[in-house]
Amino acid sequence: MKTVFLFPGQGSQQVGMLNALPAGDPIVKAVFDDAESFLQKTVLTLDTEAALTSTINVQLCLLIAGVISARQLIHKGIQPDFVAGHSIGAFAAAVTSGALSFKQAIKLVQLRATLMQDAFPIDYGMTALIGFSENRLKPYLVRHNANHSTVYLANINAADQLIIAGRVDSMEILTGVLKRDGIQKIKRLKMPVPSHCELLAGVSEALRQALEPMQLNQPAIPYASNSTGRLLKTVDAIRKDLWSSVSSTVKWYDATSLIYEYGARIFIEMQPAGVLTKIAESTFPDIKAIAFNGDDIDRVYQLWNDFNTSKI
Amino acid sequence: MKNQDSTISWTRKRDEKNRRINAMKHLADKAIIKKENIVEALQYLLQPGDKVVLEGDNQKQASFLSAALLQVDPAKVNKLHMVMSSISLPEHLDIFEKGIAEKIDFSFAGSQSLRVAQMLEDGILKMGEIHTYLELYGRLFIDLIPNVALVAADKADRFGNLYTGPNTEETPTIIEATAFKDGIVIVQVNEIVDELPRIDIPASWVDFVVEADKPYQLEPLFTRDPKNITELHILIGMLTIRGVYEKHQVKSLNHGIGFNTAAIELLLPTYGEQLGLKGKIATNWVLNPHPTLIPAIESGWVDTVHCFGGELGMEQYVAARPDVFFTGKDGSLRSNRAYAQVAGQYAIDMFVGSTLQIDRNGNSSTVISGRLAGFGGAPNMGHDPHGRRHSSPPWLDMITSKDPLARGRKLVVQTVETFQNGNTPVFVESLDAVEVAKQANLAVAPVMIYGDDVTHVVTEEGVAYLYKAEGIEERQQALAAIAGVTPIGRSADHTATKSLRERGIVAFPEDLGIARTQAKRTLLAAKNVSDLVEWSGGLYNPPAKFKNW
Numbered sequence: 001m002k003t004v005f006l007f008p009g010q011g012s013q014q015v016g017m018l019n020a021l022p023a024g025d026p027i028v029k030a031v032f033d034d035a036e037s038f039l040q041k042t043v044l045t046l047d048t049e050a051a052l053t054s055t056i057n058v059q060l061c062l063l064i065a066g067v068i069s070a071r072q073l074i075h076k077g078i079q080p081d082f083v084a085g086h087s088i089g090a091f092a093a094a095v096t097s098g099a100l101s102f103k104q105a106i107k108l109v110q111l112r113a114t115l116m117q118d119a120f121p122i123d124y125g126m127t128a129l130i131g132f133s134e135n136r137l138k139p140y141l142v143r144h145n146a147n148h149s150t151v152y153l154a155n156i157n158a159a160d161q162l163i164i165a166g167r168v169d170s171m172e173i174l175t176g177v178l179k180r181d182g183i184q185k186i187k188r189l190k191m192p193v194p195s196h197c198e199l200l201a202g203v204s205e206a207l208r209q210a211l212e213p214m215q216l217n218q219p220a221i222p223y224a225s226n227s228t229g230r231l232l233k234t235v236d237a238i239r240k241d242l243w244s245s246v247s248s249t250v251k252w253y254d255a256t257s258l259i260y261e262y263g264a265r266i267f268i269e270m271q272p273a274g275v276l277t278k279i280a281e282s283t284f285p286d287i288k289a290i291a292f293n294g295d296d297i298d299r300v301y302q303l304w305n306d307f308n309t310s311k312i
Numbered sequence: 313m314k315n316q317d318s319t320i321s322w323t324r325k326r327d328e329k330n331r332r333i334n335a336m337k338h339l340a341d342k343a344i345i346k347k348e349n350i351v352e353a354l355q356y357l358l359q360p361g362d363k364v365v366l367e368g369d370n371q372k373q374a375s376f377l378s379a380a381l382l383q384v385d386p387a388k389v390n391k392l393h394m395v396m397s398s399i400s401l402p403e404h405l406d407i408f409e410k411g412i413a414e415k416i417d418f419s420f421a422g423s424q425s426l427r428v429a430q431m432l433e434d435g436i437l438k439m440g441e442i443h444t445y446l447e448l449y450g451r452l453f454i455d456l457i458p459n460v461a462l463v464a465a466d467k468a469d470r471f472g473n474l475y476t477g478p479n480t481e482e483t484p485t486i487i488e489a490t491a492f493k494d495g496i497v498i499v500q501v502n503e504i505v506d507e508l509p510r511i512d513i514p515a516s517w518v519d520f521v522v523e524a525d526k527p528y529q530l531e532p533l534f535t536r537d538p539k540n541i542t543e544l545h546i547l548i549g550m551l552t553i554r555g556v557y558e559k560h561q562v563k564s565l566n567h568g569i570g571f572n573t574a575a576i577e578l579l580l581p582t583y584g585e586q587l588g589l590k591g592k593i594a595t596n597w598v599l600n601p602h603p604t605l606i607p608a609i610e611s612g613w614v615d616t617v618h619c620f621g622g623e624l625g626m627e628q629y630v631a632a633r634p635d636v637f638f639t640g641k642d643g644s645l646r647s648n649r650a651y652a653q654v655a656g657q658y659a660i661d662m663f664v665g666s667t668l669q670i671d672r673n674g675n676s677s678t679v680i681s682g683r684l685a686g687f688g689g690a691p692n693m694g695h696d697p698h699g700r701r702h703s704s705p706p707w708l709d710m711i712t713s714k715d716p717l718a719r720g721r722k723l724v725v726q727t728v729e730t731f732q733n734g735n736t737p738v739f740v741e742s743l744d745a746v747e748v749a750k751q752a753n754l755a756v757a758p759v760m761i762y763g764d765d766v767t768h769v770v771t772e773e774g775v776a777y778l779y780k781a782e783g784i785e786e787r788q789q790a791l792a793a794i795a796g797v798t799p800i801g802r803s804a805d806h807t808a809t810k811s812l813r814e815r816g817i818v819a820f821p822e823d824l825g826i827a828r829t830q831a832k833r834t835l836l837a838a839k840n841v842s843d844l845v846e847w848s849g850g851l852y853n854p855p856a857k858f859k860n861w
Binding site for chain 1: 434857
């Protein structure tokens with residue numbers, strides 16, 4: 001029975017998510033200290049409602065919470081066989097795999113988020129589509145893009161859960177057509193940046209340059225790639241994934257399916273957990289998906305241990 | 313007289329086999345290799361470029377030998393050409409990443425389908441062909457003759473006689489192709505015993521046995537929990553029983569695995585009984601021991617069942633019903649996938665399956681974009697074998713012309729809901745398989761069942777009798793008529809549909825005397841796994857994951 005740690009991406013953030021972490025826990029303290037010495041401010045100001053309107057604070061919060069969650073679970077005795085982070089979650093996954101240090105990660109995340117926030121200040125965004133497969137959507141994109149501002153396929157989260165990115169007005173025209181043709185659900189995301197498409201090629205390039213001089217380590221835990229849907233086991237492959245993913249489609253469905261094929265049957269989502277747990281449950285009916293939300297580590301351990309030692 | 317050249321050897325393969333075995337003699341005690349010596353032994357017995365059958369069957373996996381193969385030194389053993397009916401375990405593919413193996417011919421890769429596609433795209437494995445089961449077995453005797461077979465059995469004696477028991481599957485076929493062409497046969501067994509319950513494979517076909525550290529892996533692939541059968545499955549089941557089984561008086565058949573067919577199995581002793589069909593339909597089967605068939609067997613519906621493989625938990629039940637199942641002198645099931653596939657191809661009157669996509673012409677596929685799952689055995693059974701001679705009422709019933717030389721047809725029936733999971737249309741303009749063939753550079757698109765072989769399609773909307781449709785246009789109209797509100801279904805022409813119904817090419821539920829409101833779960837002979845256990849008189853012992861009561 002194999003275990004994967006999932007690290008959530010933007011959209012999963014919650015007001016007070018860092019303040020809720022136990023300040024007395026040495027794991028929390030160590031990460032907070034590292035973060036604060038780099039940011040030169042207290043991290044407990046990053047997760048207020050006002051602060052979380054900034055993409056930069058959101059991404060920093062997710063990195064910090066992801067790394068702390070994984071360290072807490074490993075300290076408790078749950079050893080992951082694989083790590084997979086959704087979009088920004090990939091940085092916490094890379095830290096947990098051993099490839100990247102937390103100090104490197106926070107520097108990269110701050111750069112990534114700052115460039116993303118500055119790249120497309122208005123008129124752009126992302127929209128979630130439920131009920132269409134990638135293959136079914138593709139011809140619509142081709143037809144639409146022939147006459148409108150390009151809409152990109154940004155995330156393939158499950159077989160029938162996709163996210164598109166582009167100009168808001170162009171996406172609205174496309175979603176009108178999809179609605180007419182019977183798509184189940186359309187939802188504009190509170191995401192002001194058209195991530196995971198070639199509009200962010202510049203951010204990728206800046207990240208590439210920032211990563212180039214960094215000394216990464218051979219990962220101790222295989223890391224699932226967003227950009228290729230492969231399982232990565234080398235420094236070079238992880239380095240490339242970390243810079244390229246922000247401007248390429250997130251292949252979450254492939255990445256998680258591959259881990260499943262490798263034998264993972266326990267999927268634990270790091271805090272703030274929920275989104276990836278739901279996707280995993282709907283994609284793989286026979287797995288155990290566990291949402292770890294900080295205050296319930298004993299329950300998570302119990303669930304993990306029961307399932308891990310069962311013969312199922 | 314020039315053939316008298318004494319330098320030509322006609323025993324090169326035999327000599328090579330002897331050379332390899334002599335080189336590793338110190339690692340074996342006659343036929344027995346100790347488990348701690350298996351990796352080293354494999355390094356003598358395998359040579360670069362060998363064709364190697366690693367037994368991954370549908371259910372049974374030679375998991376000890378696949379783990380051992382992964383540990384050989386790639387500097388000594390490499391470029392292997394693997395021939396596998398099923399790629400089922402991660403280590404089946406790890407050997408390619410390590411450079412031990414290079415090329416693969418396979419039939420089914422359902423549980424590793426994404427990784428196979430990725431490794432092919434990344435150039436880590438080279439594709440031979442994706443086969444149907446019978447084509448793969450056949451080619452083991454033609455141009456994929458194994459140098460080495462790594463297979464699994466339940467027990468061996470110290471001479472190498474094998475007991476494969478209920479899970480015989482393709483072991484005899486693989487060993488036959490290897491042993492009689494001077495290949496090397498290596499068998500992992502769960503235990504070596506003094507006396508076998510019965511001999512399934514004689515020692516003279518076997519070179520080495522090794523006692524594994526734990527029993528071979530076995531997957532319960534043919535268990536469907538009745539609690540997941542919906543009223544839609546039941547409606548489709550009722551339509552199929554009335555509109556196909558009863559109409560054509562079908563007695564011999566195979567069911568693909570799925571909830572539609574599980575529903576039919578559980579409707580026979582209830583709905584089928586009400587219709588007075590007992591003994592008139594569905595008496596002779598080629599089928600794995602589906603737990604959902606227990607109520608029909610217990611109600612006296614089923615005369616015989618021949619099995620491809622076993623099913624976890626069904627061992628005792630099967631052993632207690634030898635009038636129905638094929639069993640050995642020891643009492644346990646004898647399965648044999650190759651014979652069952654032959655029976656399924658030629659000897660039965662009907663195949664009933666399900667699928668994920670059907671195009672306008674009735675071609676169907678379970679291929680999902682970016683995945684190479686292969687075929688397994690469905691295409692062998694899901695087609696009309698044109699060479700068939702034996703007649704039967706259903707076969708003759710498919711003749712629609714007055715030509716004195718007209719042939720009958722096997723019934724090939726697809727049962728599908730118009731939408732899977734409520735939102736993905738099953739009826740599509742173009743199969744994903746077409747795109748997958750392009751992506752993976754396959755010579756032919758991986759179509760599971762070709763449209764011209766399909767005689768009937770059943771949905772919750774009705775039955776399309778495609779064998780009666782004249783010409784491609786009428787065929788498309790018949791399919792559209794039962795395709796619901798999918799894009800294909802919405803293109804149906806009302807007038808055409810009316811005419812098709814009048815001529816019996818399409819039947820709606822009311823045409824078959826079925827009210828949709830009749831389709832209730834109360835009609836199922838068993839509503840959950842616990843009911844199945846009860847029907848079996850406690851003989852069925854379901855795996856832990858199905859024991860949810």
